Amino acid sequence: MKWYIMTDLEGACRVERWVQCDGSELHYERLEARRFITAEANATAAGIIDADPDADIVLWDGHGPGCIDPSLLDPRVSFIPHGWRIPAPFGLTSEFAGAFVLGTHSRAGTPNGCLAHTMAGNVIGYWLNGREIGELAGRMAMAGGLPDGPVPVLLVSGCNFACAEAHELVPEVLTVETKLSLAPERAQHRPPATVHAELRAQAAAAVHARDDIPPFVVPAPYTVRAKLTEGSSLDWYLRHPHTTRIDEQTAEQVTANLYETWI
Amino acid sequence: MKWYILTDLEGACRVNRWDQTRVDELTPDKLYARRMLTAEINAAVQGLYDADHEAEILVWDGHGNGGIDNTLLDERIALIARGSGIRPPYGLTAEHAGMLVLGQHPMAGTPRGTLAHTYSSRTVEEYRLNGQPVGELGARAVMAGTLGTRGVPTILVSGDDLACAEARALIPEVYVVPTKTSLGEELAEHRAPAAVYSDLREQAAAAARAAANIPPVRWAPPYTLRARMKEGFGVEGYLRYDGATQIDERTVEVVTDDLTKTWI
Numbered sequence: 001m002k003w004y005i006m007t008d009l010e011g012a013c014r015v016e017r018w019v020q021c022d023g024s025e026l027h028y029e030r031l032e033a034r035r036f037i038t039a040e041a042n043a044t045a046a047g048i049i050d051a052d053p054d055a056d057i058v059l060w061d062g063h064g065p066g067c068i069d070p071s072l073l074d075p076r077v078s079f080i081p082h083g084w085r086i087p088a089p090f091g092l093t094s095e096f097a098g099a100f101v102l103g104t105h106s107r108a109g110t111p112n113g114c115l116a117h118t119m120a121g122n123v124i125g126y127w128l129n130g131r132e133i134g135e136l137a138g139r140m141a142m143a144g145g146l147p148d149g150p151v152p153v154l155l156v157s158g159c160n161f162a163c164a165e166a167h168e169l170v171p172e173v174l175t176v177e178t179k180l181s182l183a184p185e186r187a188q189h190r191p192p193a194t195v196h197a198e199l200r201a202q203a204a205a206a207v208h209a210r211d212d213i214p215p216f217v218v219p220a221p222y223t224v225r226a227k228l229t230e231g232s233s234l235d236w237y238l239r240h241p242h243t244t245r246i247d248e249q250t251a252e253q254v255t256a257n258l259y260e261t262w263i
Numbered sequence: 264m265k266w267y268i269l270t271d272l273e274g275a276c277r278v279n280r281w282d283q284t285r286v287d288e289l290t291p292d293k294l295y296a297r298r299m300l301t302a303e304i305n306a307a308v309q310g311l312y313d314a315d316h317e318a319e320i321l322v323w324d325g326h327g328n329g330g331i332d333n334t335l336l337d338e339r340i341a342l343i344a345r346g347s348g349i350r351p352p353y354g355l356t357a358e359h360a361g362m363l364v365l366g367q368h369p370m371a372g373t374p375r376g377t378l379a380h381t382y383s384s385r386t387v388e389e390y391r392l393n394g395q396p397v398g399e400l401g402a403r404a405v406m407a408g409t410l411g412t413r414g415v416p417t418i419l420v421s422g423d424d425l426a427c428a429e430a431r432a433l434i435p436e437v438y439v440v441p442t443k444t445s446l447g448e449e450l451a452e453h454r455a456p457a458a459v460y461s462d463l464r465e466q467a468a469a470a471a472r473a474a475a476n477i478p479p480v481r482w483a484p485p486y487t488l489r490a491r492m493k494e495g496f497g498v499e500g501y502l503r504y505d506g507a508t509q510i511d512e513r514t515v516e517v518v519t520d521d522l523t524k525t526w527i
């Protein structure tokens with residue numbers, strides 16, 4: 001069967017500072033961080049293969065400037081490199097039996113959320129049909145809203161807030177906590193060996209439980225709203241179809257296809 | 264059982280210059296120092312597991328700009344990375360069966376002490392706790408002793424010979440592992456790292472087995488913590504702490520029943 005893994009970086013174990021995540025230069029701290037999330041991706045892939053030896057796994061590196069170290073990534077995994085080079089839904093199709101979302105951080109404005117943000121530093125918040133969402137909910141809704149049929153997100157890993165958010169969206173989803181968020185750039189990290197063992201076991205369990213974990217389906221049409229910090233430009237948002245300016249800081253889109261949006 | 268490891272960088276084997284520890288950038292010298300300390304932590308961790316197969320270990324990187332190479336750190340342990348922004352007691356709780364202090368340097372003003380300082384190597388002349396001069400080791404050991412109904416004992420200290428002596432003076436029962444002999448501010452004779460690692464592993468195991476018999480440094484409240492700055496440095500930064508009183512131009516004092524509310 002086909003399984004889809006998407007990775008972000010900020011929610012990985014032993015990642016807690018922006019300097020580990022941002023920028024175009026691959027300096028030491030970024031290389032370090034890439035190794036951490038790549039090890040988590042490998043543990044997840046191993047678990048999927050434990051449960052489904054013929055697994056066909058595709059991984060999309062969903063962190064803007066990239067977070068996967070390709071030289072360390074499990075060679076059994078197909079790989080779509082980072083960022084925004086491919087349009088949504090980022091290689092995900094309805095043929096996939098399930099999706100795994102790794103390295104998840106909490107959404108913008110989460111108190112004490114380690115590396116909490118939604119897409120970019122100037123985003124105050126995103127809303128989907130009136131509900132405040134972060135990247136996790138956006139991606140889960142995208143998977144649940146594919147035109148040829150929904151794909152369930154089976155497993156989410158990340159900080160404690162990200163895992164709690166996943167359970168709020170879909171109570172049945174399996175989660176693996178990587179760290180306890182303490183502050184914007186501070187966390188108490190769980191032992192990586194424990195995180196990797198849990199990822200492997202939970203990924204296998206998720207494959208087995210696939211039919212019992214519902215997709216996150218938000219009914220169409222979708223009303224997507226983005227509110228930015230004062231002085232930010234809405235231009236990028238307004239270039240999306242069916243999008244209007246609500247006020248100086250807010251754009252809104254109404255669409256039938258979630259992958260037309262910016263989430 | 265739960266174990267807590269507090270690390271600093273200046274006391275690690277083969278570390279003896281400020282340009283190995285003070286820099287924020289990951290220079291080759293800093294990367295090397297971090298690797299040396301991380302190897303010592305891993306050796307002590309191995310010793311804890313030798314004595315306690317179920318050990319639950321939390322390490323806090325207590326060196327301001329970071330002293331641990333997280334990619335090399337034993338993957339079985341939990342981590343609070345780096346120094347700034349975190350408040351006492353730095354993840355240490357009364358449930359921890361013992362505290363290990365690695366990479367420790369001597370207190371500010373210690374003659375011939377390699378990289379000797381107390382908290383801020385640039386600004387602090389001396390800390391006193393209840394009138395007694397304390398360095399980082401003493402301050403943290405006393406703080407650990409205040410937690411819970413019994414206090415957490417400091418069971419093992421590694422660092423240069425003077426840091427080890429400082430520990431023994433305060434806690435006669437503590438296990439120590441010297442990493443080097445201090446010869447001057449930026450000079451030391453380093454022991455063979457391999458010998459340091461095997462000592463750390465052995466002594467950490469011995470300390471864990473003996474932990475129940477190592478008394479916490481348990482001083483009765485109230486605590487009077489006094490900080491004196493070097494000439495030319497003021498105490499402004501300290502005055503935002505509850506109850507802090509300025510004594511003179513470069514001295515500040517706080518009297519409290521709760522050391523975790525101070526700059527300790």
Ligand SMILES: [Zn+2]
Pocket residue numbers: 008009010062063064
């Ligand atoms: Zn990211």
Ligand SMILES: [Zn+2]
Pocket residue numbers: 271272273284325326327
């Ligand atoms: Zn230090």
